[in-house]
Amino acid sequence: GDSVTQMEGPVTLSEEAFLTINCTYTATGYPSLFWYVQYPGEGLQLLLKATKADDKGSNKGFEATYRKETTSFHLEKGSVQVSDSAVYFCALREGSQGNLIFGKGTKLSVKP
Amino acid sequence: EPEVTQTPSHQVTQMGQEVILRCVPISNHLYFYWYRQILGQKVEFLVSFYNNEISEKSEIFDDQFSVERPDGSNFTLKIRSTKLEDSAMYFCASKYIPTGEAFFGQGTRLTVV
Numbered sequence: 001g002d003s004v005t006q007m008e009g010p011v012t013l014s015e016e017a018f019l020t021i022n023c024t025y026t027a028t029g030y031p032s033l034f035w036y037v038q039y040p041g042e043g044l045q046l047l048l049k050a051t052k053a054d055d056k057g058s059n060k061g062f063e064a065t066y067r068k069e070t071t072s073f074h075l076e077k078g079s080v081q082v083s084d085s086a087v088y089f090c091a092l093r094e095g096s097q098g099n100l101i102f103g104k105g106t107k108l109s110v111k112p
Numbered sequence: 113e114p115e116v117t118q119t120p121s122h123q124v125t126q127m128g129q130e131v132i133l134r135c136v137p138i139s140n141h142l143y144f145y146w147y148r149q150i151l152g153q154k155v156e157f158l159v160s161f162y163n164n165e166i167s168e169k170s171e172i173f174d175d176q177f178s179v180e181r182p183d184g185s186n187f188t189l190k191i192r193s194t195k196l197e198d199s200a201m202y203f204c205a206s207k208y209i210p211t212g213e214a215f216f217g218q219g220t221r222l223t224v225v
Binding site: 004032036041042043044045046089091093098099100101102103104105 | 118143145147152153157168210211212214216217219
């Protein structure tokens, strides 16, 4: 079945460092891809998405490009801030039913 | 900004007891979901609900689980006779349309002892 694999955490970075969180997927069709973020004490929030190959999703300085050839959707940010400390979830949605398939989540801690 | 609200934030229950997890979705949303995350594992889909009935459920969602929308605002997940392995964070989500953005609540941490 469909699945999402993302890099194990936790990831600890200094402020202004470059961030990459790897995400790869397995799907039978052409899924939409998402990154969700969970800040401490809050629910999952949509960070960005891409619905077809070569689309780039971006928001709050974060970017991810839908790479069909490598079945990947890696999350990147050029300069992280302390406020980016959170758990990041990669997810896919196959078809129109709306059910999401998530990865395990990667905890990011940014130190001042 | 509208949000999905879940109560309680943390529930501790004894094995074999019934629990009800509550969610108030965003008011004009039509599609409702429950997901769970066992500690250290993936967030897993449990069930989707539309037009007052279950539209899809996963293998996890067995006879022990049920959902309902009793009063047009709350969306509840009932777990009958809880087991230790039901301990997890349970997330509720709602959407206006299936392909729209899913809005999640902050989760209920269920601990079965």
